Amino acid sequence: MKQIRTRLAPSPTGNPHIGTLFQALFDYVYAKKKNGRFILRIEDTDKKREVKNAEKSIFKALNWLGLNPDESTKHGGDFGPYRQSKRLNLYQKYAKELIDKGHAYYCFCSPKRLDKVRKDQQKKDLPPMYDKHCLSLSKKEVESKLKKQSYVIRLKVPQNKTIIVNDLIRGKIKFNSNTVNDQVLLKSDGFPTYHLAVVVDDHLMKITHMVRGEEWISSAPKHVLLYQAFNWQPPKFIHTPLLRNPDRSKLSKRHGHASVSWYRNQGYLPEAVINFLATRVWNHPKAKEIFDINQLIKYFEFKDMHTQGPIADIDKLNWINSQWIRKLPQKQIFNYLKLYKPQALSDDLLKKIWPLINQRMEKLSELESLTEYFISQPKLNLKTILKESKMDKTQTKEYLNQVEEVIKKITNWQVNTINKALHALQQKQKLKPRPAFMTLRLAITGRAFTPPLFDVLEVLGKQTVIKRLQYAQKNLS
């Protein structure tokens, strides 16, 4: 049986887009499922748009999600080079072959003329397309021009033909060839355009399943034409829907959440991001909401992939992330947590606090705000303290002083002994639980929302609690 080979073919033009990883996920999963190979090919045929270190970021992003390729510029493989700028001779060779077979032609039109043609067409409300001007050049004319002029090679699109793009999840998509442009295949600088390069490389690299975004559907007929011209068997086409902004436009940087680094910085777990991306276009057969990549590998089939463009709903991601924070073993979470840990927070302290805060955490980036009052004396809001205590300044101060005395007498510093002692005081003082304990919470932690008070006290330690009570009293006088 033929080996399944999938590929991701990003351009090194900036921070990796989450949509790229979205594609990679299905490449990776399907390859793993079928015991195939997942290939990463760098499509660096546009020198102008290339960004330094972009290639590195792609590897980093893939590695973060655990979607490492089997073959790439870094991992090697039998079908290299895996960088298109290293394959220029191949594209040139195949472009010539197309000319010889009559499926492509030289074009010498200047950018100026092309611009004029385009503008005229737009004026007449016609779709802008190359007017095949150079197609009518005689062999002689071509030969003489080749000697002194720069040229491009264009695809010769046949007239009045129906081109069928067979998409694995969308079925047959029909195009009238008259609506397909005579696309440039080889640029005047000798570099191929995407259209030539992608077909040549996917064929040479023996790609069996080509996953890419829906935005490519409209150029797919050109690729079909090329496969026919070369007489090559095309791979299976899978055009995934596009991730959307809340306004339904294509997910973009303008709206935030587009770059992979954003997700990492926010403190989303790789497991959660994968879970999230997968569920945008696919449902677990047992209707599970939370599942890992192995489940995906086990159950995923392209035929079950949706075609509707989903909004990348951050609320849902947050929920999925919070589920994974609770689900993953502590060891693994702590490993991820390193990135977000403030210096002052020791490993030991974190270990103690974790059971108290992990039910309250949605994103790992919240670690600092959830733990800061365990580390240092928080700012106090006297107004809020007095409001909650329902007593005046002196009474509140006196209460805190009594708490201090009670606490000083506790010998066995544990949740239940603290609990007993402070409840006894609360009853003796004839205070209602809420003012009694809320006042304490505010005086000691500086905030109204914390884990259970006595647990917090236990972790803080007797001495710190006493210090904070004294600090609060000082503030109240």
Next chain:
RNA sequence: GGCCCCAUCGUCUAUCGGCUUAGGACACUAGGUUUUCAUCCUAGAAAGCGGAGUUCGACUCUCCGUGGGGUCACCA
């Protein structure tokens, strides 16, 4: 504008012609648990874009509208 893709609660979806008073999840609202917040539990509100057709029967099939999206480069 041409071409193409898509169309069930606010969002993601189940339903693959009858099993459905259209089910679930997130978000939202209310209540319970909790000294607070969160968790957890319970309940609630919330949807088949419109019109023709096919059929005994349509959310599900076909067509036409409508709406949203993508694409029209010597960029990918």
